[in-house]
Amino acid sequence: MNIPSFKEDQVSQIPALQLLQKLGYTYLSPEEVDNLRGNKTASVILEPILRKQLNEINSIQVSSTKMALFSDANIENGIQALKDIPMNDGYIAASKKIYEMITLGKALEQSIDGDKKSFTMQYIDWKNFENNVFHVTEEFSVMRTGSKDHYRPDIVLFINGIPLSIIECKRPDIKEPITEAISQHTRNQQEDGIRHLYIYSQLLLSISTLQAKYATTDTKEEFWASWKEKSEENEKIILDLVNQTLSGTQKAKLFLNRKEWEQRIIELKEKEQVTVSEQDRYLYFLCRPERMLALIQDFVLFEGGTRKKIARYQQFFAINKIIKRIQITEGGKRNGGVVWHTQGSGKSLTMAMLARKIYLTIRNPKIILVTDRVDLDTQITDTFRSVEVPVYNAKTGNQLVELLQSKSDAVVTTIVNKFEAAVNQLGSTPLESENIFVLIDEGHRTQYGTFNVKMQKVLPNACFLAFTGTPLMKKEKSTAQKFGGIIDAYTILQAVEDGAIVPIIYEGRHAVQDVNQKALDRGFDSVSEPLSDYEKVDLKKKFSRANLISKTEQRIDEIARDISDHYTQNWGLDKTGERSGFKGMVVTPDKATAVKYKKAFDLIGKVTSEVIMSAPDTREGNDDIHGEPSNEVVAFWRQMEVKHGKDFDVRLIRDFKKTDYPELLIVIDKLLTGFDEPRVVVMYVCRKLRDHTLLQAIARVNRVSQGKEYGFIVDYEGIIGELNEAMNAYSDFNEFDDDDLAGTFTDIKTEIAKLPQLHTELNAIFKHVANKWDISSYAALLTDEAIRVDYYQKFLEFAKILKLAFSSIDFENNTPDKTKELYKTHFKFYAQLRISIINTYSDKIDFKKYEKQLQKLLDQHVTTEEVIRLTEQVSILDAKAFEKELEKVVGTRAKAETIASRTAKHISERMDEDPIFYKKLSELIRETISDLRALRISDVVAINRLKELREQAISKKSDDIPEAILQNDKVIPFYRLAKANDFISDDYTIPFAMEVDQIIKQYSIVDWSTKPDIIRKMTFYIGEFLIDEMHVSIEKADEMAEKCIEIAKLNYR
Incomplete structure (x- = not known):
């Protein structure tokens, strides 16, 4: 065959x-x-x-x-x-x-x-x-x-x-x-x-x-x-x-x-x-x-001077589609449209690469980037400057008008209200250039209103390109057609499949709170007595029971305690004082509540936190009907300014991104959009979020980071799913198409439901182990490498979902204690078995990806007298360290297997240096292990024999080496090679080995092993010696010479 x-x-x-x-x-x-x-x-x-x-x-x-x-x-x-x-x-x-x-x-x-x-x-x-x-x-x-x-x-x-x-x-x-x-x-x-x-x-x-x-x-x-x-x-x-x-x-x-x-x-x-x-x-x-x-010229960029990036396929194709589309003009106007690339997939960089491509492709272009927030405007400006596209930041409507009216090409960034002011100011003097490009980031929904009519009048021939990271609502899709339709879509599901973002796990954790409804209603009636019936309805609508309840100090304390426990159990310090490096965000309804959460976290003392908000006089996030910030908020703000200076929020955000502290950021609206920190792994939602704000907010946790398998949304407000009508439930996603939302998040219950099957599959590996109390019986089954690989994979899958389960309040409350204890017991056993087997068989495992997570699971949920850790395997060359490691191995047979596998690994790494010697040692090791497994020799005999072989592997000496070459380590492999071939007589084995050594030394130069002409010379002279002196055939001489060269490449450097 x-x-x-x-x-x-x-x-x-x-x-x-x-x-x-x-x-x-x-x-x-x-x-x-x-x-x-x-x-x-x-x-x-x-x-x-x-x-x-x-x-x-x-x-x-x-x-x-x-x-x-x-x-x-x-x-x-x-x-x-x-x-x-x-x-x-x-x-x-x-x-x-x-x-x-x-x-x-x-x-x-x-x-x-x-x-x-x-x-x-x-x-x-x-x-x-x-x-x-x-x-x-x-x-x-x-x-x-x-x-x-x-x-x-x-x-x-x-x-x-x-x-x-x-x-x-x-x-x-x-x-x-x-x-x-x-x-x-x-x-x-x-x-x-x-x-x-x-x-x-x-x-x-x-x-x-x-x-x-x-x-x-x-x-x-x-x-x-x-x-x-x-x-x-x-x-x-x-x-x-x-x-x-x-x-x-x-x-x-x-x-x-x-x-x-x-x-x-x-x-x-x-x-x-x-x-x-x-x-x-x-x-x-x-x-x-x-x-x-094309990739090199237009799709490589340097971000922030410290990172180099190349486009992903969706960026490459979207930009090329846009460039092709804007070349087509209808009635003097270039075609535009909407690009939906899910958040976390590099939308800002797509805009940067597109602007650069337009800048280099279109003659004398004017490119205007419009965002809907100051912080997004700053981020986009920085992104463009970091990719070497000259950028003007229009801070006023007048400035923007001047830049638009100038005849030079330019890339201009501004926020939507300044853009509106500029459009209004231009009024009846439209700019008719077809080389004006308006790139709108997350603000494109603004253009779907009456403002769109003004834009069309003032910039009648401009090309409008809208970018969004969230799905378009059904009504927006129809309106988007007016701007050229959807140019390109890169969905959440596609991004997850490509590994561009991590999947999001959702868990509802509603705080249990008794509410005296009649007392609450009486209190409301008393407060609203001076108002008209219409004003009462309006006030009641604004201050739903949910809103009042979510701000009570009792509830804040309860949720803060739950967040502290949840974060520290999953991402806080482990028993050795190591940190996971992952961060969290807490989303609150207003500034007063944010300050209360901060005080609650400080009082509990388990996690470090800081509040990020705009200054109290901006009225942002205030739900008080008079719109005035509370004394508590003003006092907090002043205290922070005294402690950290005027721009303390900038420093806190920098610390959050670059250092271990704070672990949690408490936010209201700021940072819910446009904030990109890959280490944010969890968002605790303590306020209602709607539509695009919700989708933008939860995307803060979907960025890729080393060791991060999921992003988590922990919901204390019932933002998704079935909620009590009395709490003014957040509406569902009926406004979106199902396909567009596919993959947005997975309910934690769906993932945890996999646990029983994973547990069964893991146990099934060992169903043929007769004595379930004997560790050696498990180890014996795992001598088969294919079974070991299957075991490692199934164990890690089980451990991953088990860690997820123990982070879930639903699992904790609704899973029988007996089942939880069974999972814990089996996890601990399989974790210990895994480490033992990896060390025994010297398996190469990329443990850095998994060990912190496994250790966290052991620390938090499994009681153990000794911390179980997987460490780098000790080389047999370090005799003391190896003996110390060997002492930890339980059972004489397991000790024998460990010596054998570690020595075999040492031999494998050096096999080509002296193939005859190491091959013989390798066969003796295999023979010893085979005898041990077949019970032909005892564990003690096997250990002693294997220790002798280990010493030989380290010293590279054996009893059959003649005195004449015993001290010449480089000649010995050639001697062994000659001895192993019958066509070289015993009288010639030493002369042959010495001659090969002389030829290699004579012709070797720096880096000789990479130079074919040098290798050909060496091969020729070795072959010539074999043919002339020992009358070996040409075929055998060539074969022998090639083997000598392969050995020499490793020993003569």
Whole structure:
């Protein structure tokens, strides 16, 4: 039966190199690349290619009839400028300088006919992509910073000799191949890595045949993105491409330094039709020359000077749709429309990238960004400035009118009331330019009213583009058609599926409070006696019982206590004093109530909190009928000003984002929209929220952050679901289409309902364990790696939902104590078993993602005499530490398994250094464990035998090494290799080993293992010695020489 190979080269790297050539890249072997950079592995630019391209794509327009070329000196200056990028200001700052240089060009002075002027040299021809040259290489060896060692990215893509994309390939049968590939990119970008390569790269890919992800440099793992672009046309194009055959020349070059059998396997695969893989799709969608240039030029940006970002697919397609749409004019007016991209998916950056694209695409544009809040206006302004788009902030209507009437192009930000003032001021003098673009953020609903008529009169030809992060109501959808309809939609469900946001879990936790209804009504009648019947109805409507109840101090104290317990149990300090790093927000109805919550939290003393609100004289959030702030609020405000200064809210928000304190922010309206802090994991809702305000508010918890699996909405007001009519229930979402709201949140009960099944599935793994009281019986079952992997996964799923359950008041109140105790007992046992098994079998587990959450669950809900922790495994080289760890292992058999697995891991990591020696040791370990499991030897015998093997693995010595070479560690592996082959007689084993050592030493130079010509020389002379001195056949000599080279690569550095 013919079966495919799972070797990384065969299954991922070679297919990628083949497809990239079919897409238009010219393959360069590692040897050719080394020659192009003068064999300097610290250099990453292919200078001869860049030099040639700078001459070909650049010219100077002297006059309408005369052209000139850049001088040779300036060509060299341009190359040197690209190379001489200082790292003093940081990695991202250096990357930004390079990005600006390759996208905008480099200004260079040159004299033409005696006239010295500055001219811009371009490194890439952005207008005509076919004028550039595209190359691909593999195993690109780059010297590390501060070291003679090298890292070798699998694939590097060059445009005009500049390395603009780096790809890591992984075989799909390893655990979490994409995570491993991302980890390799991350390692390469460390200070002691190869940052001097990555500062040029704009696009990073991690591919593994069936999976792929992409990012740009300095992107954390959780922000690596998926790309979706499915269409029958695309699939057909890719299918045709992968089934094309490379030319004979391309094949010969690709397989020049590869084994013959590798080429044979690829050719056998190509005899039948090949299916399109996910890897193929990503390479086509992101790396084909025209697309990659578009991504780099228009869809990479630097946010705040410290973060570099590349567009997600929905941003890319939405912007391109808009640019295409605004080119079309009807009656002198460009087409506009509405973009709905769910909150948290990068809507502000989409606007920033769009404004930049319009700015560069449309001649003399005037771009106006309109928001509905001052803080949103500030955020948008900062976003634009951070992406290097010049921005004017119009703070008054007059200022905005001046900017609109000026003839220069401009990007202007303003808030909606200033925009209205400007429109009113312009009145009967309309601005008829069709190059005015109005981008409206979350304020587009304002334009659906009478104000829209005024806008149309004053800006009759302007293009209106509205952006929203919340679903459109049914009535808004019909009105949106007047502005060109919905241009693009990226729903909540899509964002959750893509990992752009985290799913939101909703839980209603209503405070129990006895209300004397008659007394309450009598009190109301007394207060409202002076009012007319109409005023009484109006007052009663405004001050519903729910509103009164929600502000009573008794209820505030009760909820504050519940919030304190809920937050500390789930995200507060653990037993070792470590913090989760996650924050919370408390939403209150008004300033007076916010201050009361603050005092309640301080009195309880479990969590730190601060209040964020506008100054008391703004009347914001006051529900008192006279609109005056209470003395308590004024006193609090003055106290904060004395303590922290006038702009204390700015400092508190900064502290909330950057430090551990405060843990909770208490808010009214401010920060419910436009506030972006990924560490906010929970929102406690203690007031009614409606429609878009509700949807915007709950989105504060959906941002992605490391270790954050959900965002939580804890509802004390009944904002969703069935509520008592007497409490003036919040209306449901009938105004929205069901499909648009899909995925907004999941009721916590829905998730907890999965717990019994997860518990059953976890227990089912061990159903065949005969003695349920014997830990060794469980461990014996888990000797099978496939069962272990299944166990780890099912345990983590069970633990995740169990943690969720114990955070729920409904679970606590309605689940029988017996069931809860059973879950706790089983969780504790399986947690201890997991740690024991990981240590026993030396399994590689990315525990950083999970351990804090598991520990929190143990700390809060499971009583245990000793804190159970998973730590990094100790190396057997550290004898004392290993023996100490071994003492903790329960049971002699488990000790034997631990010694065996840890020694086997040590051997596996070093196998290629001395394959004969380590292979023999590995077989002896397997034999010992096999005898132990079959009860052919006792636990004690196994432990003693394994300890001896462990000592041999550490010392790398054995009794069969002759005295003549005993002290030469580098010669010994060659001696063992010779002894293992019958065609080398005993008389020649030592001379052979010594000769190989001399050949390697004679021809090795710095980084010799990456230079094919050096390797060929060594292989030739080793083979020649075998043939001439020992009369070995050519085939066996070649095979033996190759094995020697592989050993030498690891031992002669």
